[in-house]
Amino acid sequence: MEVAVQIQRLFHVQIQRLLLTIATVVAVVVVFQFLVSPNKNYISNLWDASNGSVVTVGNVTSSSSSKLTGISVIHGMVNNSMASDSEGEGKDGDETQVEGMEKHSYFQVDGHEEMNNSFQIDEDGQLSQEITSESGFDHDKSLRYVKARNINTSFSMLGEVHSESSIESLGLVSPKISPNVIADLDAGLRTPPSSIAGNASLAHNNTELVEIQPGHTNKELLGNTSTSQSNHSSVSVDLIMKGRRRRKPTTISDMTLLLLQSLNSSSRPQRSSPRDRELQYARSQIQNAPVIRSSPELYASLFRNYSMFRRSYELMERMLKVYIYKEGEKPVFHQPRLTGIYASEGWFMQLIERNKQFVVRDPRKAHLFYLPFSSKNLRIALQQKQFTRREDLEEYLKNYTDIIARKYRFLNRVKGADHFLVACHDWAPWMTRKSMGNFIRVLCNANVARDFRIGKDVSLPVTYIRSAQDPGQDLGGKPPSQRTILAFFAGNMHGYLRPVLLQHWENKEPDMKISGPMPRDREGKTKYMESMKSSKYCVCARGYEVHTPRVVEAIYHECVPVIISDNYEPPFFEVLEWEAFSVFVLEKDIPNLRNILLSIPEDRYLAMQQRVKLVQQHFLWHRKPAKYDLFHMILHSVWYNRVLQVKL
Incomplete structure (x- = not known):
């Protein structure tokens, strides 16, 4: 009897010790996780993850029973490969594009140095897209999406997204994807599947958006995705914006103040040349x-300071001389592309190289020096395997500027402040950030939250040109x-x-x-055009x-x-008064978009619409360039910014 009692007591002691050990381990794990990421609700996530599909963004959790839009997150490995460009290339090498469906590569950096991965989808076998990452990005952390079709996915995720730091690796459950989905994602790819960078997806009914983050291979994407026909991890797409609202965006008013401040940051060259004195x-x-109040050919209400613009334009026509470097081989240099979404850089290159009014052969007579390279053609060179790494593009331009600096004394005279480039590809800010960072950079990707400098750099209009013979048609x-x-809005997600x-x-x-992309046939194109022509905004x-x-x-x-x-x-922006003929809405105010537009008085709308025409x-x-047209406006903005950089 006593032996039985002793055994029972021993058993209870062992049970107590076991429970104590388990409690200690759990406590240590919880404390450790809290110390690593104190903002995460691990207990809630672990409990919910055991009861259904859960997605956590910020600290908001949504179960699989939610009816909101689903977000799925895929966690992959870092890969340094790249795919083809964000524009589809036809058999003749020309870009193909449909109204309402422009294609952009994407840059995102989760640190100071981030690799640039890319991804191409040929939607319905026709339209290719690209996503990339870029260094120097700290204000614009966000979620990225590429459209895919007929994907039904369901995941559990532990983690959160922070806007003020790099997007964290997100744990995941359910690692597989169906063959149909793979075929859909890979449709039209011109590079190996390993070049696809993927990191998440957003579901909406039968159409899903695949969220892409840089540094992840297609193999990892395909190996860490599961297909579920019954349940969906769900969360409102509004949650996507929450992480972005922590940093205040730079408004148009803020940009105006920065533009005025840039006038006070002008510099005087160490040795003043005749050209400096002319500036x-x-x-x-x-x-x-x-x-000057007005003139028959211009309209004062369109400009910040009409009198200054008129005087500056007159001086440009009378004084400005540009030297174009002859160095550089085709197709990257001296070979413009005149159609497609990046055509602005090509049209400027062609027109300036043919120009006799501004261009001089003697660099000693020049106020400005133009580097005639095509960012689009440089990107294509990488796609065609002429380069092996993304970094090679940046190194290629650095080597070019080194050659220029050794051969000419002008590049180092004012540290490149009188040199300029015109580049429309989405990668151009990254390509030129180091070797050409002091140049006047004329860029389509004019993001002031990165390294685009107001008052020095120039924002280049994105003009999608369909016909090189008639660029201003319709x-x-x-x-x-x-x-x-x-x-009205129609376009890809x-x-x-x-x-x-x-x-x-x-x-x-x-x-x-407001809708997704319209059909790509002739009827769809006509409907897109007519919708724009029939819309107030x-x-x-x-x-x-x-x-x-x-x-545009x-x-x-x-x-x-x-x-x-x-x-x-x-x-x-340095000369035009954009608020006189357009409306700016902050991204966070999208839910109030209709009220904002309805609040604009009719007489103000009529005035804005008339100014749009002007x-x-x-x-x-x-x-053949005409006075005040796009060619002259680009050249004037370069001239204007350079002149105002020079200290009196």
Whole structure:
């Protein structure tokens, strides 16, 4: 009997010790996880993960029973490979593009040095896209999406996304994907599947958006995804925006203040040359320009300071001389591309190299020095395996500038401040950030939250050119009284913002024509054009990057642009008064978009719409340049920024 009692007591002691050990281990694990990431709700996540599919973004958890849009997160390995470009290439090498469906590569950096991975999908076997990453990005952390079709996925995820630090690795459950999904994702790829960078997906009904983050291989994407036909991890796409709201965006008013501040940061060269003295004279003339109210060919209401612009433009026509470096081999140098979404850089290259008014053969007579390279052609060179790594593109341009610096004394005279480049590819800011960082960079990807410098760099309009013979075709639109649509948008779900736009406004109000991409046939193209021509406001929502061709398309069709792209400096910001003919809406205010537009008085809308028609001349390409056209406006902005950098 006593033996039985002793055994029972021993048993109870062992049980107590076991429970104590388990409690100690659990406590240590919880404390350790809390110390590593104190903001995560691990207990809640672990409990929910055992009861169903859960997605946590920030500290918000949504179970699989939610009816909101699903987000799936895939965690992969870092890969250094790259795919083809963000524009589809036809058999003749020309870009193919459809209205409402522009293609942008995407840059995102989770640190100071990040590799640049890319990804291409040929949607329905025709349209290719790309996503990339870029260094120097700290204000614009976000979720990225590429459209895919017919994917039903369900995941559990532990973790959160922080906007003020690099996006953390996200734990995941359910690592497989169906063969049909693989075929859909890989359709039209021109590079090995390992070049696809993937890290998450967003589901909406039968169509899903695949969230892409840099540094992950396609093999990891395909190996860490599961297909579920019954349940969906769900969370509202509004949660995507929450992490982005922690940092205040740079508004148009902020940019104006930064532009004024840049005037006080001008520099004086150590050794003043005759050209420097001419620039100092020009600055004095511009800043003391006589007041001019209006003229038959220009409209004062379109400009920040009409008198200064007129005087500056006159001095440019009379004084400016540009030297074009002859160095550099085709196709990267001296070979413009005149069609497609990146055509702006090509048209400027062609027109400046043919110009006799501004171009000089003697570099000693030049105020500005132009480097005639094509960022698009450089990207294609990588795609065609002429380079092996993304870093080779940057090194290639550095080697080029080194050759220029050794051969000419002008590059080092003012540290490149009188040199400029014109580049429209999304990668251009990254390609040129080191070796050409002091140059005046004319960029389509004008993101002031990165290293685009207001008052030095110039925002280049994105002009999608379909015909090199007639670059300004199909202009105009209906008069205001016949514009029955309040706001119009149609396009692919590129980037994090457009899914949010559609979630709030697709099929919500009869006067808000907000939708995904229209059909790519002739009828679809015509409908897209007619919708712009029949709308009061045209929504220009950013894609993977801050810029979009819709801004210029809206101007071409006399539709007031509604720009929804935080930190985007619009073209020719240094001289044009954009708020006189367009509307800027912060990304966080998308839920209130219709109220914002309805609050604009009719007389103000009519004035803006009339100014859109008047500003159109400044965004047109001509085979033979015309006064105040797009070629001259680009050249003037380079001249204007250079002149105002010179200290009196």
